[in-house]
Every structure is written in structure tokens, then in C-alpha cells.
Amino acid sequence: MKRPGYRAIGKSRPNFIAGYDSSTAMFTSLSHYLKGKDFKGTGSMPSSELLASVIDVIPDLWKEKLYSASGPLDAVQPSHIKDVDVAAFDKWVTRNYPEKNYPAIAIGSSNGALVHLYAALGIPWLPQTFLIPVRKPRIHKDIPKKTMDWAFPYGEELLKNNPHIQLHHMTDPNQDRLHLDYITYFRVKKTRLDPIYEKFIREKLMPGGKLLVIDCQYSWPTVRLSDRQVFQFGGSGGLMPDEYYSGSNRIIDFLRRENSPYYTWDAPQPDGESPEAEWGFASGLLEDIRNFASTQYFQVEQITFDDPHAPSPMVADLYREWYRQRKIPANKLLIECFAIHEPFWTLKTGAVPYWMVFNTDHSANAVESYLQSVHPYDDIYMMLLSHGADSLGLTPIEHWKNMLNYAKKSGQFLGMKPEKYPRDFGIYMRYNKAIREQIPSRYPMLSTMQLSFVEEFWHKNQDKYQVEWSSANTKNRLSHTIKPASAELAHK
Numbered sequence: 001m002k003r004p005g006y007r008a009i010g011k012s013r014p015n016f017i018a019g020y021d022s023s024t025a026m027f028t029s030l031s032h033y034l035k036g037k038d039f040k041g042t043g044s045m046p047s048s049e050l051l052a053s054v055i056d057v058i059p060d061l062w063k064e065k066l067y068s069a070s071g072p073l074d075a076v077q078p079s080h081i082k083d084v085d086v087a088a089f090d091k092w093v094t095r096n097y098p099e100k101n102y103p104a105i106a107i108g109s110s111n112g113a114l115v116h117l118y119a120a121l122g123i124p125w126l127p128q129t130f131l132i133p134v135r136k137p138r139i140h141k142d143i144p145k146k147t148m149d150w151a152f153p154y155g156e157e158l159l160k161n162n163p164h165i166q167l168h169h170m171t172d173p174n175q176d177r178l179h180l181d182y183i184t185y186f187r188v189k190k191t192r193l194d195p196i197y198e199k200f201i202r203e204k205l206m207p208g209g210k211l212l213v214i215d216c217q218y219s220w221p222t223v224r225l226s227d228r229q230v231f232q233f234g235g236s237g238g239l240m241p242d243e244y245y246s247g248s249n250r251i252i253d254f255l256r257r258e259n260s261p262y263y264t265w266d267a268p269q270p271d272g273e274s275p276e277a278e279w280g281f282a283s284g285l286l287e288d289i290r291n292f293a294s295t296q297y298f299q300v301e302q303i304t305f306d307d308p309h310a311p312s313p314m315v316a317d318l319y320r321e322w323y324r325q326r327k328i329p330a331n332k333l334l335i336e337c338f339a340i341h342e343p344f345w346t347l348k349t350g351a352v353p354y355w356m357v358f359n360t361d362h363s364a365n366a367v368e369s370y371l372q373s374v375h376p377y378d379d380i381y382m383m384l385l386s387h388g389a390d391s392l393g394l395t396p397i398e399h400w401k402n403m404l405n406y407a408k409k410s411g412q413f414l415g416m417k418p419e420k421y422p423r424d425f426g427i428y429m430r431y432n433k434a435i436r437e438q439i440p441s442r443y444p445m446l447s448t449m450q451l452s453f454v455e456e457f458w459h460k461n462q463d464k465y466q467v468e469w470s471s472a473n474t475k476n477r478l479s480h481t482i483k484p485a486s487a488e489l490a491h492k
Contacts, residue, residue: 011095014088018074021131022278023110025339031096033119038344040432075133075183081154086162086188089130090196097124101206104451107197107289108214109281112341112355113312114303119343120322122448124204125214126197128285129278132158132186133179141173141180142255142262148223148231151184155229164192166228166284168277172235173265174244175358177258177389189275189282191228193292202296210451211293213472215281215304221245221270232277233267236308238360238393245269254392279308279357290472302472308357309366310466316354316370317464318457323350328443331378333407334414335367337385340431347446349439351381359385359422364395364403371406380407381439383414383431386424397421414438 017024020042029039076084106118106125118125134154139147148169155167168187173180190197201211221241222230234244243251247264255262275282286302293300305311316333323330334351336342337359346353354370356363371380384400397418404411415434417424458469 011092014092015074016076016084016132017089017092018131018133020074020339022112022339023127023130025341026110026112026115027093027096027125027127029341029343030115030118030125031093033343033347034098034122034124036344038432039342042339042428075135077135078154081134082157082161084132084158084162086165086190087194087196089188090126090194093126094196094200097200097204100204102204102209103206104210104212105201105205106212106214108212108285109216109279109308111214111216111279111308111311112336112338112357113315113353114214115341116319116343116346116353116355117311117315117454119347120319120446120449121451121454123212126200128190128281130188131278132188133183134186135182136184138181140260140262141171141177142260143266144171144173144233145266145268147171147184148225148268151186152225152229155186156226158186158188159226159228162188164194165189166191166230166282168222168230168232168274169225170232170235170277172233172237174239174254174391174393175235175237175360175387175389177391178387185277187277189285191282191284191288193285193288198292201292201298205296205298208297208299210299210301211289213281213286213289213300213302215283215286215302216275216279216308217304217306218276218280218308219273220276220280222272222274223268223270224272224274230272230274231268232274233265233270235278236276237358237362238391241270250392257390286472293473300472302468302470304468304470305466307466309363312355312366313370313373314458314461314465314467316352317374317461318454319352321457322446322449322453323352326446328446329378329441332439332441333377333380334435334439335380335382337363337383340383340385340427342432342435345432345435345439348443349435349441350443351439352377359387359395360391360393361395362393364399368403368406371403376406376408378407378409379439380404380411381414381435382412382416383427383434384416384421384424386420386422386427388423388425390422394422412438 025042032039102123104123108128110127110129151169155169159167165188170185170187220232222232224230245267252263290300320330328350332351333354334346335354337356356367415427415430
């Protein structure tokens with residue numbers, strides 16, 4: 001008998017889903033927006049200035065211990081993996097969107113910039129990927145091969161009871177260091193368009209409407225453990241894959257600073273590449289979508305990009321043009337990071353959104369390149385993720401401060417205590433209120449953006465962006481392959 005917490009109950013999040021994950025936060029913020037609500041505390045924490053103030057005065061060592069201990073709160077006991085029914089995730093998603101018909105529905109990869117596109121269009125997004133955190137014994141975080149071997153049979157149990165998924169077991173002792181004392185990450189990717197998603201599309205997509213397949217082709221070296229399970233060591237952020245697997249002098253120094261008993265990571269050597277666990281698109285889903293659409297007379301369009309950052313400049317410029325056409329000053333930029341984002345107040349304040357994947361150098365370089373290429377903004381507001389670790393590739397706070405100088409009038413952090421970064425855990429409880437109080441402008445919610453406006457904008461400006469927008473109705477559009485993680489791409 002399945003435990004009730006591992007099934008969908010009403011509109012509540014199933015207990016096996018991580019509340020702090022990117023896909024969870026992005027879905028929650030979008031569903032809130034479509035219901036006319038804002039998004040507080042990354043969707044999993046209270047928006048409380050008082051609680052943030054309490055956290056601010058806790059010594060860093062205890063902050064790290066508390067942050068580390070919070071990871072298992074959403075985690076599944078290994079013995080209960082067999083009880084997980086991933087259909088509960090689909091029920092939770094589809095039940096939380098407003099009961100109405102939509103001109104388009106997005107499905108596929110997680111992407112914070114595209115959440116702002118969906119909000120402007122007034123359409124839902126059906127995630128392909130979600131995170132199941134799994135409790136593990138006290139296997140040291142710096143011996144990933146042992147974690148892989150321990151977790152493999154539990155992954156097979158999950159797959160046995162859920163035939164239409166693939167499992168990307170992921171561990172990253174650089175960026176996720178504080179959580180890995182107690183848990184490991186099972187990232188699930190849907191490979192079929194299951195009946196729950198099908199029913200939602202059939203009932204909610206307007207006749208002749210469009211399915212937008214979000215195809216992030218970002219890949220990562222992996223070890224294939226079985227037909228549907230791979231192990232990924234590391235992830236998008238501050239290190240390139242080769243360095244994760246081969247080691248380096250700076251990793252030795254990092255582990256020494258962290259008082260690790262190891263001087264390098266005992267990582268299994270990859271034997272291939274797979275869609276990156278958090279951001280990449282598993283292309284098997286596309287054929288299922290196309291076949292389903294052909295029976296329902298829906299159109300399928302594919303938005304393809306190699307780097308999770310790629311849609312951010314396009315969406316920012318699109319918002320800027322949209323505001324201008326509606327006589328709203330397009331002079332305020334809101335820079336968001338990972339799960340710290342807010343589509344409701346972005347539109348309410350007339351801010352232009354720019355989303356970053358993480359708080360590392362590649363994200364910093366991406367946003368700085370954007371700022372150097374566009375007409376300057378009068379005001380720049382920035383919110384940074386604090387993950388509690390001085391991880392390799394972390395961008396120093398001084399660099400972020402310097403970026404605020406690109407503003408013609410004013411540049412400021414929102415909800416942050418810069419001196420506490422990257423252990424400024426109060427940001428999660430402060431940022432929503434900070435947006436409301438520090439960005440004083442207010443505008444009536446605009447009528448929804450038309451998809452034809454987006455497509456026309458892209459066609460006029462496609463040479464500026466590393467994003468492809470094409471029809472996926474014909475079979476030959478399916479024959480793309482996952483691109484190798486070159487040195488440049490792997491650092492993205």
C-alpha cells in the first residue's frame with residue numbers, strides 16, 4: 001500500500017518533491033502568477049522579515065549546519081522509493097493552474113527566463129524534469145563513486161514502478177556541498193507524454209493552439225548505469241566537467257579549506273554524454289508530443305538552445321519592446337538568480353527581467369555581456385542566490401557590486417545583506433518584500449502578450465540570440481542529437 005504522502009492530495013505538493021528545486025520554484029511562481037498571486041520565499045519558505053533577522057545573527061558555522069540539516073526535510077527515505085508514483089507530480093502541476101483555456105501550452109526544460117515569457121503570454125508550463133531528494137547514509141560527499149554504487153539499486157526500484165521516466169542521479173560536492181551530508185539528488189525526466197499531461201492539453205489548449213516544446217540541449221558527461229539510469233558528477237556552474245572528473249590543484253586547495261580527508265574526488269569516469277540533469281531536455285518526449293499533437297490537430301513549435309542562459313537576453317529585450325509599445329518606461333532591469341525570481345511583481349513594477357542560472361562566473365559574464373550590449377538602464381536591481389558555500393567559480397560580491405554601476409541612475413541589491421553573501425540565507429525571506437518596497441513604480445497588469453508578437457520579434461532579431469524557434473510538427477525535426485559538452489559549453 002502506498003503511503004498517502006507519496007500521492008497527489010488535492011493541490012498540495014507531493015512529499016517526494018523538493019520544495020527548493022528550480023523546476024518546483026518556477027512552476028509555483030508561474031501558477032501563482034496565473035492566479036493573480038505573487039511568489040514568496042521561493043515557494044518553500046515564509047516571507048518573514050523577522051525570521052530573516054533571526055537568521056542574520058546566527059554564526060556562519062551554525063547557519064551552515066542548519067542549511068545542511070534542512071535538505072532531508074523534503075527527502076525520501078530509501079526504503080520508500082518503491083512507493084513513489086511520479087504521476088503525483090503531474091497531478092499536482094495540472095491541478096494548480098487556473099481552470100481556463102489557453103492559446104498555447106509550454107512543455108519541457110526548466111528555464112527562469114522563459115517563465116517570464118509564459119507569464120507575459122498568460123500560459124502554463126508543464127515541466128519535464130523534477131527533483132526527488134533521497135536520504136543517504138553518511139557516505140562522505142567527496143567520494144561520489146561510493147554514493148553512486150549505494151544509490152543504484154534504489155534508482156532501479158524507482159524506474160521499475162515508473163516505466164516512462166529516465167533517472168539522472170546527480171551529485172555535486174562543489175555547489176551543493178552543504179546538502180550532500182544527508183541526501184543525494186534523483187532528477188527525473190519524463191520520456192513519455194503521460195495521460196495526465198495529455199488530458200490537460202486536450203482540455204485546456206484552444207482549438208488550433210500551439211504546444212511550445214522547450215528543448216535545452218545542454219549536455220554533461222555521465223556514466224550509464226542501466227538503460228534508463230545515468231550518474232552525473234557535477235553540474236552547471238563554476239567548474240568544467242573535465243575538472244570535476246580529473247581533478248586540479250584548485251580542487252586540492254578547495255578540499256583542504258573544507259577540511260576534507262580527501263585531496264581529490266573519487267569520481268567514476270564517464271562513458272558518454274546525456275542531457276544535463278537539471279536543465280537538459282530528454283528528446284524522447286518530443287516524438288510522443290508530436291504524435292499526440294497530430295491526432296489532436298495542435299501545432300508544435302520547438303524552442304531550442306544549448307545554454308540555459310541563452311533565452312535571458314531575448315526575453316529581456318522582448319519585455320523592453322513590449323513595454324515601449326504600451327508607453328511604459330522600459331528603464332528598470334531586475335536581475336534574478338536561480339529560484340529567486342518573481343514574475344508577478346516584475347510585471348506590476350514594469351521591470352525588465354534578466355534571469356541567471358547561478359551565482360558563478362559564467363552567469364556573471366553572461367549578464368555583464370548583456371549590459372554592455374544594450375542601451376543602458378536607468379535602474380538596475382539584483383537578487384543573488386546564497387547557497388552557503390565558498391564554491392569554486394563563485395563570483396565575489398565585489399564583482400556583483402561593480403555590475404550595478406552599469407545603471408545610469410541607481411544600482412542596488414534587493415533583500416540582500418551583501419556582507420553575508422554567500423551565507424545570506426535571509427534573502428529567501430526578504431526578496432519579495434524588497435521588490436515591493438524598493439521598486440516604487442506600479443502599473444496596471446498588461447493584457448497578455450500575443451504569441452504572434454513574440455514570433456515576429458524573434459524573426460526580426462533571431463541573429464542576435466542563441467535561440468532557435470522552429471516547427472516540430474514534421475518528423476525530420478526530431479532527428480537532432482545532443483551536442484558534446486565542449487570546454488566552452490561545459491562551463492556555461
